Amino acid sequence: MKVTSIVDGIIIDHVQSGTALKVLHYLHVDPTSTRLALIMNTDSHKYGRKDIIKIEESDDLDLTALGFIAPQATVDMVRQGHIVSKHKPDRPVHLVNVISCVNPRCVTSVERGADQCFHLDDSGVYRCDYCDEKAEL
Known part of the structure; x- marks a missing residue:
């Protein structure tokens, strides 16, 4: 399977295996109108298995719920094909x-x-x- 890189958007990595669709639901991402790639149940050195979500052109995405639904995830911001920042979501108060x-x-x-x-x-x-x-x- 080949999943290409994204040019501008975000990559949500280290999502608990099998929960990527739930994460999309809580983030209010409509998979029918959003350019995205889901990689589910892939190998992970740290967790054994994980999901990865790549969302193209996602500047207005509210990631507040991510710290609740997937606190172990990492978020990579991608601009012009390069990762410009990487962070873990905070658990919202x-x-x-x-x-x-x-x-x-x-x-x-x-x-x-x-x-x-x-x-x-x-x-x-x-x-x-x-x-x-x-x-x-």
């Missing part, structure tokens, strides 16, 4: 409208239009701002 509260009694479940707000607690778990329910992927 707050998430707004990325995930939904699973508690059926939570105000976000009964109030229309209420934002789904979560915070990172001291133990590294995301909890609902309203009912303190633990977040689930």
